[in-house]
Amino acid sequence: MQILLAPMEGLLDAPLRDILTRAGGVDRCVSEFIRVTERVLPERAFRRIMPELDHGGLTPAGVPVRGQLLGSDAACMADNAARLAELGSPGVDLNFGCPAKVVNRHGGGASLLQDPAHVHRVVKAVREAVPAHIVVSAKMRLGFHDDALAEDNARAIEAAGADELVVHGRTKVHGYRPPAYWDRIAHVREAVRIPVVANGEIWSVDDARRCLRESGCDAIMLGRGMVADPGLALAIRAELGWPACAGDAGRTWADWDTLQPLLHHYWRLIQGRVVPKHQAGRMKQWLNFLRRRHPQAEEAYQALRTLSDSRQVAAWLDAHIAATPRVIHEPGGVLASGGAHLIAEVGDNHACAPQAA
Numbered sequence: 001m002q003i004l005l006a007p008m009e010g011l012l013d014a015p016l017r018d019i020l021t022r023a024g025g026v027d028r029c030v031s032e033f034i035r036v037t038e039r040v041l042p043e044r045a046f047r048r049i050m051p052e053l054d055h056g057g058l059t060p061a062g063v064p065v066r067g068q069l070l071g072s073d074a075a076c077m078a079d080n081a082a083r084l085a086e087l088g089s090p091g092v093d094l095n096f097g098c099p100a101k102v103v104n105r106h107g108g109g110a111s112l113l114q115d116p117a118h119v120h121r122v123v124k125a126v127r128e129a130v131p132a133h134i135v136v137s138a139k140m141r142l143g144f145h146d147d148a149l150a151e152d153n154a155r156a157i158e159a160a161g162a163d164e165l166v167v168h169g170r171t172k173v174h175g176y177r178p179p180a181y182w183d184r185i186a187h188v189r190e191a192v193r194i195p196v197v198a199n200g201e202i203w204s205v206d207d208a209r210r211c212l213r214e215s216g217c218d219a220i221m222l223g224r225g226m227v228a229d230p231g232l233a234l235a236i237r238a239e240l241g242w243p244a245c246a247g248d249a250g251r252t253w254a255d256w257d258t259l260q261p262l263l264h265h266y267w268r269l270i271q272g273r274v275v276p277k278h279q280a281g282r283m284k285q286w287l288n289f290l291r292r293r294h295p296q297a298e299e300a301y302q303a304l305r306t307l308s309d310s311r312q313v314a315a316w317l318d319a320h321i322a323a324t325p326r327v328i329h330e331p332g333g334v335l336a337s338g339g340a341h342l343i344a345e346v347g348d349n350h351a352c353a354p355q356a357a
């Protein structure tokens with residue numbers, strides 16, 4: 001019964017990981033991919049994508065982040081995995097799912113799924129290179145052109161010593177078009193003994209319920225659904241009766257009331273990390289997801305749509321978005337979703353003290 005936050009290069013990076021893990025309900029995150037080509041990357045390349053390495057591999061809310069590597073050269077992947085572990089990543093995840101042409105042309109990401117023996121070599125080399133206590137996991141699609149090798153790939157990953165497997169229920173050819181084939185994830189799960197996490201197209205509590213039923217998994221990974229509705233993980237836990245995760249006691253979700261201070265916090269984080277000319281774009285990118293679920297985010301998106309100057313965006317946020325929660329934290333409160341519930345002050349009840357933006 002676990003909820004993982006998906007790696008999403010260019011979208012769900014450290015600032016949004018910070019925000020979404022503050023929202024609550026998330027057990028673990030995976031970083032967006034760190035591309036490995038022919039050498040051990042400099043330390044700064046790991047820290048740029050995974051600044052959580054500066055804080056024991058945890059988000060400010062105290063949720064562990066597993067660094068993800070993408071590449072096809074087994075020896076080089078192993079050297080970089082060892083370095084990542086040395087830098088303090090709580091685990092190493094391997095990407096066998098990226099559909100990007102430029103990645104697949106170099107034999108990385110989903111293209112590796114055409115050759116389970118090669119997948120096995122990469123996972124084995126990484127497993128042997130990192131200390132035994134560091135978890136090695138993999139994230140795969142059902143296949144490249146089709147799903148015929150899904151079980152073979154999963155077995156190769158298990159035989160090579162991986163501890164866990166996330167399956168995105170689509171092939172590379174399916175891209176991101178719905179549906180995700182949760183029933184095929186069930187076949188993969190049955191082919192191996194390691195824990196399998198189901199991923200793809202979970203946008204609501206009802207989707208989560210159906211995905212769990214069809215895949216037979218007891219863990220899910222949320223990507224775009226959590227970006228669109230940061231209260232989703234808490235809502236799933238509450239409605240399915242799953243136990244709260246560490247740091248979630250008293251944490252509740254009150255839709256727009258909860259989101260407003262998080263929008264301000266996100267804005268501060270991207271100001272500290274993104275060059276000014278791209279800051280407005282980052283805000284609009286998140287609002288574009290949020291407006292699927294929140295009418296007020298649609299209004300905000302429409303108001304900011306044509307603005308590119310970060311000062312104008314800041315002024316609009318200050319004028320229209322509440323910077324502090326309307327209601328305050330009640331110790332020992334229960335998890336709930338929707339309605340005007342009590343909400344913890346951002347970052348005040350987590351294992352790890354909040355850090356400066």
Ligand SMILES: Cc1cc2nc3c(=O)[nH]c(=O)nc-3n(C[C@H](O)[C@H](O)[C@H](O)COP(=O)(O)O)c2cc1C
Nearest residue numbers: 006007008009011032033168200201202222223224
């Ligand atoms: C913009 C974007 C970037 C992504 N980047 C990564 C990545 O870096 N590593 C990875 O394993 N998967 C990546 N994915 C795939 C997601 O982790 C996830 O498998 C996919 O979005 C399906 O889950 P969802 O329907 O819940 O979003 C990315 C997906 C998107 C849309």
